[in-house]
Amino acid sequence: MPLRLPPLPALRFFEAAGRHQSFKLAAEELNVTPSAISHGIVGLEQALGVELFVREPRGISLTATGADYLSYVSEAFSLIAIGTQRLPNHRADRPxxxxxxxxxxxxxxxxxxxxxxxxxxxxxxxxxxxxxxxxxxxxxxxxxxxxxxxxxxxxxxxxxxxERLVPVCSPAYLASLRDEQGNIALRHATLIHVNAASEDWQTWLDATGADGIDTAGGLRVDTIQLAFEAASLGLGVALGRRPLVDGDLSSGALVEACSATVASAxxxxxxxxxxxxxxxxxxxxxxxxxxxxxxxxxxxxxxxxxxxxxxxx
Structure with missing residues (x-):
């Protein structure tokens, strides 16, 4: 007697939603609507007679049963993908x-x-x-x-x-930070922060022992690329990440505001x-x-x- 399987499209929805812990992200990955993901998983839960996700105002999370089931479903899809890749001449020219x-x-x-x-x-x-x-x-x-x-x-x-962390800014902004003796006063600078970065200004300050710098204020952006662009426009000092910032330093668009370099963890x-x-x-x-x-x-x-x-x- 053949095995009775749940609807395969619904299983694909479940695997993606369980991996991302999000109907929205699963929908983006599979190029469908979040509503399609939600309805597909509801149908799967009804077919299986179990609850796979806990729905809360702030998002979803797998139930204990759902987490256990996800491990089997993920392994099954992995085996299918591996088996497909091993087929003779399967997409031998794929990128x-x-x-x-x-x-x-x-x-x-x-x-x-x-x-x-x-x-x-x-x-x-x-x-x-x-x-x-x-x-x-x-x-x-x-x-x-x-x-x-x-x-x-x-x-x-x-x-x-x-990565190696070093403060960077535009040449003109660096000149504005020099005092009469020619020293650079970073404590007067506008710091450019990257919200999503796991290591930012506080990491550099702790490692160098530098003091007198307030990290509460400044300009905040959501990407490293945007931080570098803001610094090149003279909006403040960003924490450069070498080698990602090397091109800007070589071209002169950015310069080191301080030579103290910190190795990223x-x-x-x-x-x-x-x-x-x-x-x-x-x-x-x-x-x-x-x-x-x-x-x-x-x-x-x-x-x-x-x-x-x-x-x-």
């Missing part, structure tokens, strides 16, 4: 699919892809910069680049490089799908990307030769 944060993609990855395309002109690359959690291999991604303090169990993580990691070691082009891409990142992975040291002099001036 390498990479998920990456927008600022890292535009400022570090894209400028280097020319080199990859020169060596492997027939291999196409697809870069996705949407802010969403990636599920290997269900989402179809081969790699993801993520900022994290340590690898996460369950997938293959390869360290690329860490986090690092960029290349996360690989299980199937990434089965396609030659994926192996080549991974080796190439790790090689490109190697010169930027400097020792985790904090340099603060003049931080106290600058801040107290």
């Amino acid at each position: 390498i699919a990479l998920s990456c944060a927008p600022t890292l993609a535009s400022r570090w990855l894209l400028p280097r892809l020319t080199g990859f395309r020169t060596r492997w002109p027939k291999v196409n690359v697809s870069v996705d910069t949407s802010h969403r959690q990636v599920g290997f291999p269900v989402d179809g991604f081969d790699f993801a680049i993520r900022l994290s303090r340590a690898p996460v169990a369950g997938t293959a993580w390869t360290r690329l490089f860490g 986090g690092a960029y990691w290349l996360v690989s799908a299980e199937s990434s070691d089965r396609r030659p082009e994926l192996i080549d891409f991974k080796r190439w990307l790790v090689s490109e990142a190697e010169p930027f992975d400097l020792p985790s040291e904090t340099t603060s030769p003049d931080s106290r002099r600058v801040e107290s001036s």
Whole structure:
């Protein structure tokens, strides 16, 4: 007697909603409406006779039963995806699919892809910069680049490089911070904060021991890219993240407001799908990307030769 399965579209809705803990994000991923996700899961709950989610005013969360069921459903979809990828000649020419944060993609990855395309002109690359959690291999991604303090169990993580934090601003704004003796007074500067950043001004201040700077005020933005743009327009001092800010420093659009550099606790990691070691082009891409990142992975040291002099001036 054949196994009786729940409706497969509803299971797909459930897997995405459970992974994101959001009907809205699941709908965006699957290109349907949140209402379709909600109705599909209600139908699934009725068919199974159990409650999979707790609906609350501020969002949804999996019930204990839903969390347990999600592990089975996710594994089932993963097995289907892996089996499909192993089919002979299955989409042998499909692009390498990479998920990456927008600022890292535009400022570090894209400028280097020319080199990859020169060596492997027939291999196409697809870069996705949407802010969403990636599920290997269900989402179809081969790699993801993520900022994290340590690898996460369950997938293959390869360290690329860490960030180095240094205050930056426009040349004109730096000139406005100089006193009669030529010293830079950061305590008079407007600090540009990145709301979503896990490490920002307080991290730099704690590591350098700089004092006299108020982090409560200033300009607040939601992306690193916007912070760099605001600094280049003379709106204040942003916390530069090297190597992402290296291009601006080389061009002169931004300059270091202080030479004190702090090593970030986090690092960029290349996360690989299980199937990434089965396609030659994926192996080549991974080796190439790790090689490109190697010169930027400097020792985790904090340099603060003049931080106290600058801040107290």
